[in-house]
């Protein structure tokens with residue numbers, strides 16, 4: 544059982560998380576033990592029907608360099624090359640990328656919507672897991688999450704979709720806080 548002080552620290556960690564800018568995520572990234580922990584946390588999500596309707600692809604080192612190079616080549620062939628190149632360059636700095644893939648089973652009695660939500664929960668747990676270990680994380684998608692040639696580089700199967708391209712690394716510069724919805728704006732108690 545966690546002490547009150549530990550619980551406060553954990554709650555404060557979650558309450559103050561902020562996504563750093565992609566270029567502010569640098570090496571060193573998490574160690575292999577820490578990556579195992581991030582994955583362990585990622586998989587601890589609610590999953591109606593125990594379908595595990597998600598997959599994780601870990602990209603680092605030489606594989607990451609090649610993947611980004613190939614994406615840049617694809618970006619150059621697109622009519623919106625200027626924009627897609629900028630978006631692709633966001634992937635360069637962070638030493639680890641965790642691609643969370645939604646692998647929802649169509650036609651299953653557990654609605655596809657719920658399976659997709661579970662993949663979103665995996666994304667958030669990767670972000671919070673990395674943050675809890677002292678790293679920064681930024682949940683992106685970008686053109687390459689939707690472009691068929693780009694997703695082919697990840698070897699996605701039919702019905703698999705990219706839910707998140709999550710950059711993970713050490714934070715060189717925390718981002719300033721951004722305006723956030725207030726609880727009053729988005730919360731209400733159901734009247735009796």
Ligand SMILES: Cc1cc2nc3c(=O)[nH]c(=O)nc-3n(C[C@H](O)[C@H](O)[C@H](O)COP(=O)(O)O)c2cc1C
Nearest residue numbers: 560561562563681682683684685686706707718721
């Ligand atoms: C599904 C999803 C996709 C996102 N894709 C992008 C993206 O492609 N580019 C981007 O700058 N932010 C993207 N974001 C927003 C960032 O993850 C993040 O919320 C934003 O930078 C604000 O930071 P915060 O985590 O401190 O609120 C996405 C968020 C979600 C939930």
